[in-house]
Amino acid sequence: MSETVLVIGLASVAAAIVGGGLNLAGIVFPPLASIRRQVLLAVFGLLLVTAAGLGDSHVRHFFVHGTPKKKVTAAPTLSSSPVPSGTVTPGLVSGRPDGPQPPKARMTTAPAGLPQPPRASAAPLPTSPASQPLYLATVPFSSSMNEYPLADGRHPYGITSGPDGNLWFTEGNPDGSSGNRIGRITPGGFVTEFAIPTAGGQPIGIASGPDNNLWFTEYVGNKVGRISPVGSDAAIQASLTEFPIPTGSSWPDKIASGPDNNLWFTEFNGNRIGRVTLDGTITEFPIPTPASQPVDISRGPDNNLWFTEFNGNGIGRLTPATGEIKEWGLPRAANGPASIVAHEGNLWFTEVLGNRIGSITTGGVVTEFAIPTPGSQPIGLTLGGDNNLWFTETASNKIGRIVPSTGAISEWGVPTTASGPKIIVAQQGNLWFTEFDGNKIGRLPG
Numbered sequence: 001m002s003e004t005v006l007v008i009g010l011a012s013v014a015a016a017i018v019g020g021g022l023n024l025a026g027i028v029f030p031p032l033a034s035i036r037r038q039v040l041l042a043v044f045g046l047l048l049v050t051a052a053g054l055g056d057s058h059v060r061h062f063f064v065h066g067t068p069k070k071k072v073t074a075a076p077t078l079s080s081s082p083v084p085s086g087t088v089t090p091g092l093v094s095g096r097p098d099g100p101q102p103p104k105a106r107m108t109t110a111p112a113g114l115p116q117p118p119r120a121s122a123a124p125l126p127t128s129p130a131s132q133p134l135y136l137a138t139v140p141f142s143s144s145m146n147e148y149p150l151a152d153g154r155h156p157y158g159i160t161s162g163p164d165g166n167l168w169f170t171e172g173n174p175d176g177s178s179g180n181r182i183g184r185i186t187p188g189g190f191v192t193e194f195a196i197p198t199a200g201g202q203p204i205g206i207a208s209g210p211d212n213n214l215w216f217t218e219y220v221g222n223k224v225g226r227i228s229p230v231g232s233d234a235a236i237q238a239s240l241t242e243f244p245i246p247t248g249s250s251w252p253d254k255i256a257s258g259p260d261n262n263l264w265f266t267e268f269n270g271n272r273i274g275r276v277t278l279d280g281t282i283t284e285f286p287i288p289t290p291a292s293q294p295v296d297i298s299r300g301p302d303n304n305l306w307f308t309e310f311n312g313n314g315i316g317r318l319t320p321a322t323g324e325i326k327e328w329g330l331p332r333a334a335n336g337p338a339s340i341v342a343h344e345g346n347l348w349f350t351e352v353l354g355n356r357i358g359s360i361t362t363g364g365v366v367t368e369f370a371i372p373t374p375g376s377q378p379i380g381l382t383l384g385g386d387n388n389l390w391f392t393e394t395a396s397n398k399i400g401r402i403v404p405s406t407g408a409i410s411e412w413g414v415p416t417t418a419s420g421p422k423i424i425v426a427q428q429g430n431l432w433f434t435e436f437d438g439n440k441i442g443r444l445p446g
Helices: 002-018 035-053 057-065 233-239
Strands: 022-024 027-029 146-149 156-161 167-171 181-185 191-195 203-208 214-218 223-227 241-244 252-257 263-267 272-276 282-286 294-299 305-309 314-318 325-329 337-343 346-351 356-361 366-370 378-383 389-393 398-402 409-413 421-427 430-435 440-445
Touching: 156 421, 156 430, 156 440, 167 203, 181 203, 191 233, 203 263, 214 252, 223 233, 223 252, 252 294, 263 294, 272 294, 305 337, 314 337, 337 378, 337 389, 346 378, 356 378, 378 430, 389 421, 398 421
Parallel strands: 156 203, 203 252, 294 337, 378 421
Antiparallel strands: 022 027, 146 440, 156 167, 167 181, 181 191, 203 214, 214 223, 223 241, 252 263, 263 272, 272 282, 294 305, 305 314, 314 325, 337 346, 346 356, 356 366, 378 389, 389 398, 398 409, 421 430, 430 440
């Protein structure tokens, strides 16, 4: 029955289009004398087609419930290779947001003489119940977003606000194909670059130190570097100093100033948190969870150091005075937490694999907010001048903003296609971010 109705309906529509005078499938349509009759015949035909379609359960579901939802599969269990094969996007290499895959479940032995902080028990990390996602999705294009191009193959990654009023960034790629430089960009967009002495050092993280110098990590070179922002370009280049990390192939990642006038950094492969004094003395603190893959580190509101564990699927806290480490697991599996920043008594972080923005109290209570764009791969995170949190979406090529008080999320597309935005920082009313694949530095008022 539904097939017959469908044929009649289609024939009616066709006759209406050409004005009648047709014999379609044995159905005769005489010439139509007016536009009104053509319209009425077309409407009649469409109603018949719709009626025929309603005989199909899938079509009925569409009209009653809207577009059928895609089947959602469970996230993969996070291992030392947390990103499944075939899902790697530009700038996201299996095992971490931006680097090569470390050996499975390998813990290197701490050099003799290094302090050994108290180790947590082998019991699973404590978790907190997750909150319901809350977001307001908008995907506008900001005409006020500016981009400043770099030379091809530079791959800018980390970025920070310098004590000289400029932005400083790293040009590093763990596969070796980058500029291997420290860059400086003025608020007006003028770029200067300074070469890393170690060939293939591949700088990643960068931060302003309490000594008004810029400190950075060399992911492949296995060093921490220091550069002064003061003086002529030649003097700045000459000031660049490097300090080797005791643990070999530790893959130092992000770095931040601590409350104790030292710099603290993560060792993604070494599974340690490192401390470097202003004179370059390095001490390392092992993380209790094996192969946790720490990524970012930040000073918390409690004057402790808080860090993310990409493979450990948790958030860690290190007490600078004692080196003691405590860890909290996230409510859901395989989230891949990356960047972390403090805001109003809590710590906020990105979940690269979980596609969420999370927060954790200093007591370990976790709340998570879903990002509207699926598979966006949020990596960078910073506190903006508007007291909101801003983040990068590497896979979806957007800049996002979350209002901490409500969890409302908005998103802005980056003009350059597939630019791979990575790290973001706020300075004087603007958001500055690196475009790893686009070879540009971006700026968005915020």
